[in-house]
Amino acid sequence: MRGILGRRTALRSLAGVLVATLTFGVAACGGDDSAGTDAAEAGPNGVDDGSELTLWTRAPLEKQAKLLVDAYNASHKNQVKLTVVPNDDYVAKVGAAAGSSGLPDLFAADIVYVPNWVNQGLFQDLSKNIDGLGFKDSINKGHLSAGTVDGKAHVLPFVLDLSMLFWNKQLFKEAGLDPEKAPATLEEYAAAAKKVQALKKDGVYGTAAGLNCGGCLVFTWFPSIWAGGGEVLSADGKSSELAGDTAQKVYSTWQDLWKSGAVLPSSSGETGPTWTAAFTEGKVGLMFYPATLLSSTPFDAGVAGIPGPGGGASTFVGGDGIGVSKDSKKAAQAWNFLSWMMSEEAQVEVLAKNKDVVSRSDLAGNKYAAADPRLVTINEVAGKGDTPVAMNFQQAFNAPNSPWLTLVRNQVLEGKTGDLQKDNEEITAVLGQ
């Protein structure tokens, strides 16, 4: 904490030599003050001189982060040390480190927090380096623009996580649905969920959702609204448009699904940790699900874009952006990792090989994608998706007591549909703070 300095002087004057020795021990852990090298001076590929770099990321992207870091460490002199932090503690950890100038060299951030964190100066300006990349125009636009402030790019896409409609082909077959055809509209989605529910198989439900998890609902329901032609936020990210007609249709469809009993009952209290578990175990017919879990879904699942009321397809281009922290003294070495991460070698041979989405559109048709048509679908829908940008995104949507969660629960679970305008204004009030 920032208070260590003040603590040090106060203590020394209070209790003499003994205490001073003790606090010198504390201060010694605080890191050095030597001036570092600028990322831009180091050339297009940065410096690979055997430095040790630190990298933080949050738990949901652990698999992808580990693959990338292991592949980098195996082929470079620089060594990256990865720290994976539980999702719920990540902001607190980064915040505490930022206040005490103790951020790691590289750290990833949920893309919806990136605009705020860049604005607070947590990332170094990488615009010169990024401009030097020959494929700059094919880097995912949503991620790049989330990290751009005043025309200066600070953040590159680390791992893209798209929300997609996944369905269990086996359960579809049993329910008499075409296992090769995705529901084209939200109405068809609801009908399919009810059909799977009508199988009355023990422990099997039509669909599931994280109904007590603001982040999950943003990730899965915003695309439904976009696909139906609606909007969720104003262009400046300061006011909420979640009371619009399309949004209302989404809520009422889910309210009807919930009332019909076709939604996994534990969904109503699901705060996030296990929101995908039932589908992964083959106990849910279809759901809006993160594409990063494609490689760990053990059975035959179909994949399509998320449909809206009346049709369409969209996705939430989520995941994490990554940049060089303000406290890094090894920016040139850190850039070496970032430029490698964006290379064809890393994107195709690490990410695509693991059935993950590449963050460069010019690599979308790579050989691994060609082998699995579901990856082609995901890459195609990625172009139609969106990443909302707002400064107070966390407080308005992701926080456990966010007004967005109140709105959804009132609309879907509590039957307080009359509160829509009031709840929507509460979101706008938080966004505008």
Place this chain on the structure above:
Amino acid sequence: MRRGRQALLGWLYATPTAVFVVALFAIPLLLVIKMSVSRWPLLTGDQGINAPANFEKAVDHRFFTDSVVFTIKYTVLATVLLLVLGLGLALLVQESSRWNNLLRASFLIPSALGLASASLLFYVFYSPYASPLKPLMDSWGFTFLGSPNAALFSTTFLIVWRYAGFYMVLMLVGLQGIPADVFEAARSDGATRWQTFWRVTMPLLRPTLALTTVLCVTGSLLAFEQFYILTKGGPDNSTITVVQLIYSVAFQGQNDLGVAAAISVIVLVALVVINALQLRAFRSEES
């Protein structure tokens, strides 16, 4: 000369304690007070004094009143249950007989578990997805954390399970501190069991009751882990305690350490007042 040396020695003896009190209590306390009167966002640090804006924001927070009301409700519930159960269990295992060592141990074992670990244990136990009680929940159409009251009672059950043994031990120490001849005298005067309990045991147990009440009330007002892990303040923001509000203002969205510190200072003042009142109440009855 000698007196000077003694004084120096005295200071030396007191230094270790003083160092810890200053480093671990006084300085953090001053830091929190400073934070509470400063603009202090989580990510950018100290931005200068802005008193009393943080306190206004704290009191105006949309969950401030709700969290205070809920915390008091929870405190009353937990304190009554824990003290009654603690005393009841202590009376049960007070006599030494063959089974009592086993009983005492089994009541005390949950106290050996950390509160966070116990909460995680119950998180799985209550989970409508992974719980061994899943068939029961399915057939009753009921979930342990699904409605505001169910969440409150389920969490209180965890706390009672975790702490009843601890309060039993405290009560037991108090009970065994009462001289046996008092009971003998009561019996030879022809007092019934009930009379002995109300007229002899309870008055002589007052210091223990004061201690346990203060401990229990303070602990419950500062409740955090159990709710953070089990309910995250849900469902529908019905189980937000004051400390959880502090945490969420600091780290979950608003990211404002200044306002969080302001609420902390308010809680601190409230605790000092409440504890002073409790101690006074117990003392005045004594005299």
